Each structure stands twice: as structure tokens, then as C-alpha cells.
Amino acid sequence: MPLTKGVKKTAFSLQLFFAICLPSINAWATEPSPARQTEIRNLLKNDCGACHGLTLQGGMGPALLPEKLAGKSDELLVTTILEGRKGTAMPPWKPFLQRDEVVWLLGVLRVIMP
Ligand code: HEC
Structure with missing residues (x-):
């Protein structure tokens, strides 16, 4: 089912985004x-x-x-x-x-x- 596959892919990309980007955004926020x-x-x-x-x-x-x-x-x-x-x-x-x-x-x- 292509639709489910697409949704799964999006969910995976979102997960990657949160795993990789958020910690660094947080690091910038606390940097003087x-x-x-x-x-x-x-x-x-x-x-x-x-x-x-x-x-x-x-x-x-x-x-x-x-x-x-x-x-x-x-x-x-x-x-x-x-x-x-x-x-x-x-x-x-x-x-x-x-x-x-x-x-x-x-x-x-x-x-x-x-
Ligand atoms: C008046 C002297 C003095 C000044 C000024 C000073 N220190 Fe220290 N510092 C010491 C001494 C003496 C020790 C060792 C303390 C001990 O015997 O455990 C120490 C320990 C440390 C330690 C622990 C080191 C370790 O290996 O456990 C750190 C980290 C540290 N100082 C950072 C700083 C920083 C950063 C500053 C400036 C913002 C600073 N010190 C300013 C005297 C000073």
C-alpha cells in the first residue's frame, strides 16, 4: 500500500528531525x-x-x-x-x-x- 508507506516514511523523517536537530537547537539556545x-x-x-x-x-x-x-x-x-x-x-x-x-x-x- 503506497499510502501507508508514505506515511511511515514521513514519520521516520520526523523522528530523524527531532533526534538530530532538536538537541542542537537546544545547544544554540543556551549558548551565550x-x-x-x-x-x-x-x-x-x-x-x-x-x-x-x-x-x-x-x-x-x-x-x-x-x-x-x-x-x-x-x-x-x-x-x-x-x-x-x-x-x-x-x-x-x-x-x-x-x-x-x-x-x-x-x-x-x-x-x-x-
Ligand atoms: C584564587 C585562585 C583561583 C581562581 C581565581 C580560580 N581558581 Fe579554580 N581552583 C583554584 C584551586 C586552588 C583549585 C583546586 C581546589 C582543590 O584543591 O580541590 C581550583 C579548582 C578548579 C577546578 C576543578 C579542577 C579539577 O581538576 O577538579 C575548576 C574546573 C576550576 N578551578 C575552574 C576555575 C575557573 C573557570 C575559574 C575562573 C572563572 C577559576 N577556577 C578561578 C583556584 C582558583
Whole structure:
């Protein structure tokens, strides 16, 4: 029956659309604006860099290079950046960064070139 086949095909294409396109649309929605991305990159260099090293290879704080972060979960690292770590020099960045921005920043850290 060609009609059923057509309907099935459409349903399959729709499924593909939702599976492939929606997650990326969602990723765009939470990405900071280009201007804000520049601000956050500056914060990373000037503020985070003060402790983690200008090239993030470590200093007073540990290195934040992709291979160092690879084994650690997004949840742990996002919480560390938002809340800081009590009893250490790592301060909370909640007053300056939204959660979405920290998630984006962590994405940058995970792929950054030294
Ligand atoms: C005043 C110094 C200081 C500044 C500024 C600072 N950090 Fe940290 N950070 C630390 C220290 C020290 C640690 C290690 C804490 C510990 O012993 O667990 C740390 C830990 C971390 C960790 C966890 C690393 C791991 O391997 O578990 C992340 C991620 C991190 N910092 C990101 C940032 C980001 C992003 C910024 C800027 C927005 C920043 N830090 C600014 C001192 C700092």
C-alpha cells in the first residue's frame, strides 16, 4: 500500500528531525551571545588565569587542560566553578556567571588548545 508507506516514511523523517536537530537547537539556545562569549573568555584569561595559569597549564590552582578534565564529570566541574571549593583558594563564580555560561565555558575548556 503506497499510502501507508508514505506515511511511515514521513514519520521516520520526523523522528530523524527531532533526534538530530532538536538537541542542537537546544545547544544554540543556551549558548551565550558572541559579546558575552568574549567577556567570559576575558574572565578566563584574566581571573581564572591568575590562579590556573595564563595558558591554564596550572599555577596555584590545578591545570584546566582537556586531558586533566577528561576523567571528571560536567556536574562536578560546573558545581566547582559555580560554588567554589570550601577550604581551598577556588572561589565561587555564581555572582558573575550563570549556570548556562559555566556549562558553555566548560565546553570551551574541554576542547581548548594550549
Ligand atoms: C584564587 C585562585 C583561583 C581562581 C581565581 C580560580 N581558581 Fe579554580 N581552583 C583554584 C584551586 C586552588 C583549585 C583546586 C581546589 C582543590 O584543591 O580541590 C581550583 C579548582 C578548579 C577546578 C576543578 C579542577 C579539577 O581538576 O577538579 C575548576 C574546573 C576550576 N578551578 C575552574 C576555575 C575557573 C573557570 C575559574 C575562573 C572563572 C577559576 N577556577 C578561578 C583556584 C582558583
